[in-house]
Amino acid sequence: MTDLKELHFFSTPEHSCSYIKGYKAKTLFVDPQSNISATAFSQLSDLGFRRSGKHIYRPHCEHCQACISVRVPIQFFQPNKTQRRIYNKNKDLIVQKTIPRYTDEYFKLYSDYISLRHADGDMYPPNKEQFISFLVEGQQPCEFLEFYLDSKLIGIAVTDRLTKGLSATYTFFDPDPALQHRSLGTYAILWQIEECRKLNLEYLYMGYWVQSCRKMKYKIAYRPLEFLIDGQWILIRSQ
Template sequence: MTELKELHFFATPEHNCSYIEGYKAKTLFVDPHSSISVNAFSQLSNLGFRRSGKHTYRPHCDNCQACISVRVPVDLFQPNKTQRRIINKNKDLVVKKSTPHYSDEYFKLYSDYITYRHADGDMFPPNKEQFINFLIEGEQPCDFLEFYLDDKLIGVAVTDQLVQGLSATYTFFTPDPDLQKRSLGSYAILWQIEECRRLNLEYLYMGYWVQSCRKMKYKIAYRPLEFLIDGQWILIR
């Protein structure tokens, strides 16, 4: 079993920050040639690391700590009125689990999502190689949670399995305007929280929250949240 002390890390040179315009960022990576056990990856998640394909990383900036890891303590979470409404709107959806793999159906959904919602980001324009590198490659246990409406795939939540919880790696879903009232992105998070409960897991890890980043503000709706601050998880209600 891989231990943290056996892993090698390296930091990137400064590059443009993906979250705050005009800022420079550095990233700390685990050596991508390392074999990371589930136990070690779970410990890394507790230290604020995330996974993107084969790469396990966390921000490592010299003069900025704006990126804060957040996780939902499942036993304390109770959906609010808006979230209960979202759950009720989506009771007719069927959710299936699949191992990560490429399909034209997945890529079409992913491509439509990126084009509609993130055309201003560094993931646009989407391509197959990017999709595979980002969501399929990697050795960690992972599920594609498929959301179906009347046998039609309308969303996928990519979810890593940890010893102590689940990690919401990425979610993509249809931009169909007729389905916008379903709030599919929010429902995917709520479903994963409930899945943690079903599996008797403590946390849903939701990646990084940056206060000044508009696209990340949705994360603070899932209270109470734990924030990783100065190496300690702090409960914020």
């Protein structure tokens, strides 16, 4: 098993913050050449690290603590009325698990999603190399969850497997307005929460929440949440 004390870490120079306009950020990376076991990756996740392709990282800003790691404690989570409605509305979808890989079908779905939902972000314009380095590469246990309406692929949730839970790494879906009523992003999270229940896992890790970032507001809809504050996971039932 990998000993965390043996890992090497690298900090980036300051760069523009992706979450708060006008702020500068620094990022701490685990040496991508390290052979990190699934157990060690889970331990790093408990310390607030996330994965992007083969890179495992967390914010490392000197004068800002706005990025807070959050996870859903499965034992206590109860969907609200809106979430129950969304879950029931999508019961006709078929979900299949597969290994991370590149296909033209996947990339078209990803490209349409980025182009229409996140054209103002640093992932635009999407390209094949970006898709592979972000979602396919990496040595950690990971699955693509394919969401099908009849025989049409309409969404993919990229999910890492941890010792105590699942990590919702990224979700992209068909931005067709005709599917908007399904709230596919919400359904993907709810599906992963239910999958944790079936697998007797304790948590769904949801990455970082930044209070002032509009695009992250959706995360606090899943309550209660645990927030990683000063190295301790704290259960917060309301926000």
